[in-house]
Each structure stands twice: as C-alpha cells, then as structure tokens.
Amino acid sequence: MDFPFFLINNLSISFGGIKALQDISFTMNKGEIFSVIGPNGAGKTTLFNCISGLYKPNQGNIRFNGESIENKKPDAIARMGIARTFQNIELFSHMNTMENIMLGRHIHMKTGVFKGMLMWGRPSFAAQEEIQHRKKVEQIIDFLELQNVRDKFVGALPYGTQKLIELGRALALEPSLLLLDEPCAGMNSEEKQDMIFWIKDIQTDLGISILLIEHDMKMVMDISNRVLAINFGESITLGTPEEVQQNKEVLKAYIGEEE
Amino acid sequence: MIDFIQMIVSGIAVGSSYALMGLAMVIIYKTSQVPNFAQGEMALISSFFAMMLLTTFNTPILLAFFLAFVFAILLGCFLEFAILRRAKDPNILGMIVITIGIEMVILGLVSWKFGADQKIMPFPIGPYDSFIIGNIFITKLEVLTLVTALLLMIILFLFFKYSKLGLAVKATQQNSVAAQIVGIRTNRILMMTWGISSLVGAVAGLLISPTIMHPYMMWDPMLKGFAAAVMGGMTSLPGAVIAAYMLGIIEHLFGGYISIEFKSVVAFVIIVLVLCIKPSGLFSRHYIKKV
Numbered sequence: 166m167d168f169p170f171f172l173i174n175n176l177s178i179s180f181g182g183i184k185a186l187q188d189i190s191f192t193m194n195k196g197e198i199f200s201v202i203g204p205n206g207a208g209k210t211t212l213f214n215c216i217s218g219l220y221k222p223n224q225g226n227i228r229f230n231g232e233s234i235e236n237k238k239p240d241a242i243a244r245m246g247i248a249r250t251f252q253n254i255e256l257f258s259h260m261n262t263m264e265n266i267m268l269g270r271h272i273h274m275k276t277g278v279f280k281g282m283l284m285w286g287r288p289s290f291a292a293q294e295e296i297q298h299r300k301k302v303e304q305i306i307d308f309l310e311l312q313n314v315r316d317k318f319v320g321a322l323p324y325g326t327q328k329l330i331e332l333g334r335a336l337a338l339e340p341s342l343l344l345l346d347e348p349c350a351g352m353n354s355e356e357k358q359d360m361i362f363w364i365k366d367i368q369t370d371l372g373i374s375i376l377l378i379e380h381d382m383k384m385v386m387d388i389s390n391r392v393l394a395i396n397f398g399e400s401i402t403l404g405t406p407e408e409v410q411q412n413k414e415v416l417k418a419y420i421g422e423e424e
Numbered sequence: 425m426i427d428f429i430q431m432i433v434s435g436i437a438v439g440s441s442y443a444l445m446g447l448a449m450v451i452i453y454k455t456s457q458v459p460n461f462a463q464g465e466m467a468l469i470s471s472f473f474a475m476m477l478l479t480t481f482n483t484p485i486l487l488a489f490f491l492a493f494v495f496a497i498l499l500g501c502f503l504e505f506a507i508l509r510r511a512k513d514p515n516i517l518g519m520i521v522i523t524i525g526i527e528m529v530i531l532g533l534v535s536w537k538f539g540a541d542q543k544i545m546p547f548p549i550g551p552y553d554s555f556i557i558g559n560i561f562i563t564k565l566e567v568l569t570l571v572t573a574l575l576l577m578i579i580l581f582l583f584f585k586y587s588k589l590g591l592a593v594k595a596t597q598q599n600s601v602a603a604q605i606v607g608i609r610t611n612r613i614l615m616m617t618w619g620i621s622s623l624v625g626a627v628a629g630l631l632i633s634p635t636i637m638h639p640y641m642m643w644d645p646m647l648k649g650f651a652a653a654v655m656g657g658m659t660s661l662p663g664a665v666i667a668a669y670m671l672g673i674i675e676h677l678f679g680g681y682i683s684i685e686f687k688s689v690v691a692f693v694i695i696v697l698v699l700c701i702k703p704s705g706l707f708s709r710h711y712i713k714k715v
Contacts, residue, residue, distance in 0.1 A: 217605060243607035255602040257595050268595050272607035274588050338606060 168231035170195040176225035200389040208398040248335035249344035258320030269337025437566030439672025440573035444628035445649025446664035451621040458519040464646030465530035467629030470496040500622025547634040657705025
C-alpha cells in the first residue's frame with residue numbers, strides 16, 4: 166500500500182462568518198522542506214493549528230502516514246510524530262532550558278511513579294532511562310548551541326533564544342514532521358543565517374521533514390523544496406520557489422495590483 | 425509562659441488540618457484556576473464512607489481507611505470527568521458555581537443518608553487521649569494529624585518535584601497548550617489532580633472525624649484552609665502550608681489573650697488585611713506570559 170507521507174485534502178475551517186481556510190489541499194513528500202507563505206491574516210497559523218489538533222476543521226482530511234488525524238487531540242498527534250513551534254512562543258516560562266527540552270522527551274519516557282520509586286543506584290531501569298534522555302537533551306543543547314543558557318529560567322531570556330529553545334523542545338520529541346511557525350521572526354540577520362543552517366541540518370542530518378511558515382522571502386526561496394502561497398484562506402499557487410516567485414497572483418497579494 | 429507555649433502547640437496542631445485542606449484547594453486551583461468549594465464536602469463524604477464501612481460492615485480499620493482513600497480518589501476523578509469536563513465553554517465563574525452546586529448535592533446526600541446529628545467515629549485514638557510533656561498538653565490525635573500532614577506534604581513535594589507525572593502537572597499548570605503539544609494528556613492530568621486533591625482532603629476529613637462528625641464538620645476547616653490558600657497566594661503549596669500554620673497559631677493566641685468569642689473570625693480579618701496589603705498573597709509566584 167502506497168500512501169503519501171503527509172496529505173491535506175479540501176481542508177476548510179471557519180470562525181463565525183470568517184472563512185479562515187477554504188479547500189486547502191496539498192501533499193508533502195518525506196524529507197521535504199515545504200513552505201507556506203502568504204500575507205498577514207492569510208490563514209497560515211490556522212493551518213498549523215488544524216494540523217497539530219488545536220483546531221478542529223469543519224471539513225476535509227489531514228492524513229499523516231496514511232492515518233487520519235483531523236479528529237485527534239493535540240497530545241495524540243504529538244505522539245504520532247508531529248512536533249511544532251509557535252509564532253508567539255509557548256514555553257514553560259518558570260522552568261529552565263534543560264527542563265523545557267526535557268519535557269519534549271515526555272512521550273518517550275516509560276518510567277512511572279512506581280518504577281521511579283525503585284530508582285536506587287545507576288543500574289536501575291529508571292536511572293538508565295533518565296541518563297539516556299539527558300544525553301539526548303544534551304545533544305540537542307549542543308546542536309543548537311544553548312550551553313550558556315542551559316540552567317537559566319526561560320522566561321527572562323531574549324526572544325531569539327526562546328525561539329531556539331522551543332525548536333529544541335520540538336526536536337526532543339524526535340518527530341518525523343516538524344512544523345515551524347515563523348522560526349526567524351524577531352531575529353537579526355546573523356541569527357537568521359544560523360537558523361537557516363540549522364533547518365537545513367535538521368532536514369539532511371536528522372531526516373526530519375519540515376513544514377515552514379516564514380515571511381522572509383529570501384530564506385523561503387533559499388531553503389524550500391516547494392512553496393504553497395495562500396491568501397484569504399484560499400490557495401493561490403503551489404510549486405517550486407521559482408515558479409511561485411513568477412506567479413502574478415502572488416505578486417498581487419504581496420505588492421498589490423499594477424497600475 | 426506555659427499558656428503561651430500551650431497555645432502555640434495547639435495552634436500548630438489545628439493548623440495541620442487547615443494546611444491539608446489548603447493544600448487540597450491549591451492543587452486543584454493551580455491546574456484549573458478554579459477554587460473548589462466542594463473540597464470540604466468531598467472530604468466529608470469520604471469520611472462518612474469510612475464510618476459506614478467501620479460501623480455497618482465491621483471492616484478492619486486499616487482496610488476501611490484504605491478503601492476510603494480509594495473512594496476519595498475515584499470521587500475526585502469522577503467529579504472532574506463527569507461534571508466539570510462536560511461544562512461547555514466554561515468560564516471561571518461558571519466553574520465556581522458548579523463546585524458550589526456539587527457541594528450542596530453532597531451535603532444533602534450525606535444529611536439524607538446518615539442524618540444531621542453528631543455521629544461517633546470508631547477511630548482507634550479517642551479525642552481525649554493525650555500526652556503531657558512538662559506542662560504542655562497535647563492530644564494524641566493532634567500529634568497524629570501533625571505527623572500525617574508533614575508526611576503527606578513531603579510525599580507531595582517529592583511527587584511534584586521529581587516524578588515524570590509531577591513534571592507533567594507542572595508543565596500543564598504553566599502552559600497547557602505547550603503541554604499538549606509535547607504530548608502530555610492534559611485532560612488526564614486535570615483528572616488526576618482532582619483525585620490527588622480529593623485524597624488529601626479525605627485525609628484531613630478522617631483526622632477531624634474523631635472530634636466532630638456531622639454533615640457540617642468540614643465547613644470550618646474548609647474555609648480556614650481556603651483562607652490559608654488565599655493568604656499563601658493560591659498557587660504555592662508551601663505558601664498555603666505556612667499560612668495555614670500561621671492562621672492556626674494566630675487564632676489560638678487571639679483566642680487566649682484577646683477574645684475567645686471572636687477566635688474563629690480572626691482568620692478572616694487576616695485575609696482581609698493580607699488582601700489589602702499584598703493582594704497576590706504572601707508567597708505567590710506569578711506566571712506572567714510575555715507576548
């Protein structure tokens with residue numbers, strides 16, 4: 166049986182009279198960086214919220230590895246291997262960086278309260294498991310160069326760093342699909358450059374497929390395999406970065422009508 | 425001087441039961457932002473359940489208590505699952521009214537089933553067995569309450585601090601959207617906190633039951649526990665505990681030196697004062713979300 170890695174079919178959702186998304190359809194291949202672009206209010210984040218289960222679409226399917234996920238709860242979707250970051254950071258602000266990323270390991274931890282009580286000494290199951298998870302978290306901290314904020318409370322850290330920690334937490338889930346909602350918002354050009362490298366590394370080294378929302382056109386055109394442009398909840402065009410850049414409708418949506 | 429020490433000791437002893445009720449309220453408030461006014465009655469019905477097992481079914485005492493605790497946990501989970509979770513688009517006010525409704529229903533049930541008169545709980549330690557150390561008088565029950573409360577607090581502390589579930593509870597409290605997105609079943613966490621909270625309340629109820637056992641027995645401890653929780657800032661477990669002991673001691677000192685008639689009112693005067701001077705509570709930590 167051959168099914169697409171990730172598929173959205175005729176997805177629609179409305180809030181009251183506002184049609185936030187109308188008949189959005191696309192398929193994503195494994196290993197791809199797929200970008201969604203569009204002006205503010207186009208429905209990009211709504212699309213992400215539908216995928217991660219925070220919103221229930223009015224109609225349409227979302228299929229991940231052939232399994233329908235549009236009626237699943239966010240935590241169930243996370244366990245299936247879809248992780249995400251948010252445009253407005255959603256971290257556990259009264260915990261430190263380590264703990265935040267460690268919570269990303271939650272779905273992989275098997276030790277319950279009773280096994281935890283039996284954690285005496287290094288060889289016990291619980292201790293072994295803890296060591297393993299900590300190693301994984303340290304790898305992520307090294308990868309994203311977060312060593313110097315490792316033990317700091319995240320609430321007080323700069324915006325760009327918080328975005329990185331959120332990315333780290335999403336990576337800790339070891340997802341096969343990663344949703345990034347404006348990962349570069351509020352970053353300076355140097356930080357942006359780093360982020361671009363990391364996203365490419367995540368794709369090539371970790372083999373994670375990425376669905377990306379981003380306003381920085383240079384970055385989108387630079388790293389995406391394919392791009393979907395939406396406006397007012399409807400898809401305008403879908404294609405390679407070059408094709409989308411040439412598209413008249415896209416130009417109209419961004420720059421306005423030619424006089 | 426002896427009087428003074430005696431008052432402090434009695435204050436600490438009574439403070440322990442306030443502390444347990446305060447803890448129970450804080451545990452629920454932290455995850456769901458709802459002050460649970462049914463807390464006292466949930467403890468009440470669990471205590472009467474234990475009494476029923478002991479008197480009607482002649483269950484051995486330890487088994488009866490164990491079953492009462494299991495009953496309390498199931499009751500807490502059931503109320504969250506069957507009633508609060510069903511509330512459609514709930515706001516805090518609506519939830520509070522629901523808890524008051526639950527309170528009334530349980531109170532009515534207990535009064536109807538067991539009658540409104542004073543009962544005798546067949547507790548192994550009577551209310552008047554006591555130790556006399558020097559000239560200080562302390563009942564065995566007070567010692568038991570104090571020790572149990574401290575033990576329970578340590579267990580709760582360890583649970584919330586070190587276990588995977590405890591961390592998941594903390595995560596849910598701080599940001600429930602983010603908690604869901606990392607795969608934590610927040611609904612289940614909420615249900616579990618109701619269960620734990622109900623258990624803590626039931627412990628308080630059982631420790632109070634040898635002295636008073638009638639449908640209104642939990643009214644005073646619940647209000648004092650709530651007062652302590654508010655004083656502690658509603659979100660801090662140690663805050664609620666410290667405030668509860670403070671309340672117990674101040675209450676006794678006030679009763680001893682100033683006026684015994686107004687003894688139980690003083691707690692509420694203190695709340696008013698605290699809320700005027702430091703409205704976020706004495707020990708609160710606030711989660712402010714940056715935009």
